[in-house]
Amino acid sequence: MTTNAPHQIPPALTARAAGLVGCQSCGRVHRAGVRQCQRCGAALHSRMPGSLQKVWAWLFAGMVVYIPANIYPMLRTTSFGRTTDNTIIGGVVELINYGSIGVALIVFVASVLIPVGKFIAIGYLALVVRPGQRAGARIGRGSGLHGRQHLYEVVEFIGRWSMIDVFVVAILAALVQLDFAATISPGIAAVSFSLSVAFTMLAAQSFDPRLIWDAEEGTAP
Amino acid sequence: MNDAPASNAAPQGSTGPEPLDPEGLIACPNCDALQRDAAVPVGARARCHRCGTVLMAPRRQAMTQIVMLAVTALVLMVVAVFFPFLELSAGGMVRRSSLLDAVLAFSSGMMLPLTFATAALIIVLPTLRLASIVYALAPMALGWYPARHAVAAFRLAQALRPWAMAEIFIVGVSVALVKVAGLAKLSFGPAFWTFAALVLVTVLSDSYMCRLTVWKTLEERRRP
Numbered sequence: 001m002t003t004n005a006p007h008q009i010p011p012a013l014t015a016r017a018a019g020l021v022g023c024q025s026c027g028r029v030h031r032a033g034v035r036q037c038q039r040c041g042a043a044l045h046s047r048m049p050g051s052l053q054k055v056w057a058w059l060f061a062g063m064v065v066y067i068p069a070n071i072y073p074m075l076r077t078t079s080f081g082r083t084t085d086n087t088i089i090g091g092v093v094e095l096i097n098y099g100s101i102g103v104a105l106i107v108f109v110a111s112v113l114i115p116v117g118k119f120i121a122i123g124y125l126a127l128v129v130r131p132g133q134r135a136g137a138r139i140g141r142g143s144g145l146h147g148r149q150h151l152y153e154v155v156e157f158i159g160r161w162s163m164i165d166v167f168v169v170a171i172l173a174a175l176v177q178l179d180f181a182a183t184i185s186p187g188i189a190a191v192s193f194s195l196s197v198a199f200t201m202l203a204a205q206s207f208d209p210r211l212i213w214d215a216e217e218g219t220a221p
Numbered sequence: 222m223n224d225a226p227a228s229n230a231a232p233q234g235s236t237g238p239e240p241l242d243p244e245g246l247i248a249c250p251n252c253d254a255l256q257r258d259a260a261v262p263v264g265a266r267a268r269c270h271r272c273g274t275v276l277m278a279p280r281r282q283a284m285t286q287i288v289m290l291a292v293t294a295l296v297l298m299v300v301a302v303f304f305p306f307l308e309l310s311a312g313g314m315v316r317r318s319s320l321l322d323a324v325l326a327f328s329s330g331m332m333l334p335l336t337f338a339t340a341a342l343i344i345v346l347p348t349l350r351l352a353s354i355v356y357a358l359a360p361m362a363l364g365w366y367p368a369r370h371a372v373a374a375f376r377l378a379q380a381l382r383p384w385a386m387a388e389i390f391i392v393g394v395s396v397a398l399v400k401v402a403g404l405a406k407l408s409f410g411p412a413f414w415t416f417a418a419l420v421l422v423t424v425l426s427d428s429y430m431c432r433l434t435v436w437k438t439l440e441e442r443r444r445p
Binding site: 013019020021023025028091191 | 246247248249250251252254255256258261270271272273274276279282307309311314316322323324332334335337338339342343359360372373376384385386390392393394395396397399400402403404405407431432433436439440
């Protein structure tokens with residue numbers, strides 16, 4: 001999705017200001033009080049109820065399970081009777097030692113940069129759209145909100161890519177079962193890492209992007 | 222880049238006691254701004270006048286294309302699941318594994334939930350999503366009325382979109398290949414290429430999909 005360059009926009013008339021409810025899934029407009037969209041059957045809410053509480057809840061859950069995901073082993077390799085445990089970071093270091101810098105970078109970005117960046121981005125968005133938090137003079141109308149909108153879109157798009165490392169573990173564990181020579185089995189961190197990804201995806205989905213634009217009116221509920 | 226000018230004219234004012242007529246308006250799903258629901262010509266893109274989100278981008282023969290691509294992807298999925306995916310040989314031992322083996326890798330003890338998750342993310346949910354797209358759109362592509370629960374099926378397809386992770390799995394496979402390179406010799410089975418094609422076809426099918434247009438068409442063609 002792309003946005004136009006920041007421009008002088010007249011204060012738009014929102015569905016809520018006009019006493020109407022817009023459907024978030026298909027865009028159809030209904031009179032206030034209608035519960036279910038007549039076009040697509042989705043539940044209608046002028047703003048998703050309790051959006052921010054849900055965002056915070058899922059976000060904290062995601063952060064909590066991200067800790068064991070980094071402490072405990074992701075991968076357990078047994079080769080000629082010797083067992084080595086690899087954490088997420090350990091796996092990246094090992095790839096660098098092999099000389100595959102590019103792949104090490106992919107794994108590092110997917111399992112460390114993206115999750116941590118997502119925690120920060122979701123937390124930031126949930127903070128700035130708090131009720132009573134007006135888009136003050138610091139944020140010019142339009143430009144700042146377009147930036148937040150972009151941030152939200154990026155977070156929603158990129159979050160699922162963190163699952164790469166879990167899939168890597170799955171494939172390795174399936175393939176490398178060569179009895180004595182080498183055996184790879186998944187570690188407990190694989191579970192907590194995938195939970196962390198799922199929780200933060202739910203956090204991003206609970207966020208109602210219309211709250212970003214409510215700051216323009218200073219009427220966030 | 223060719224914005225439809227029709228959607229740039231938002232209804233202004235009239236926030237008085239009389240509410241606006243909801244007919245003929247759409248609200249941007251992203252920012253709630255009201256705009257006139259004008260017909261968008263094929264090939265053009267209508268953007269929200271406030272936040273710039275693309276609201277509608279109808280394409281010629283989109284329904285037919287989406288359905289054909291989704292059916293193709295379904296067939297590819299069947300092949301990808303049952304044929305050998307990767308082949309590993311080290312010290313005279315050869316091990317073939319299919320996509321199902323990769324999924325079942327976690328099937329011991331504590332890892333069992335992860336088995337279900339992987340199976341869901343790379344096989345079950347993508348298949349379910351493709352099937353519900355075909356179910357919702359195929360009758361319309363043929364010029365019939367939508368099927369009985371087409372609306373529910375398309376809603377399911379939309380909800381599943383972030384959770385269908387076939388394309389991420391392909392990247393995971395590539396990383397795994399590099400990791401295992403020092404340990405053994407690896408070669409691709411037919412299912413690997415099938416799965417890669419499946420990812421490509423799914424992405425193509427999604428690029429034809431414009432959800433607001435699909436919803437409007439579903440409503441217009443509803444059985445009277």
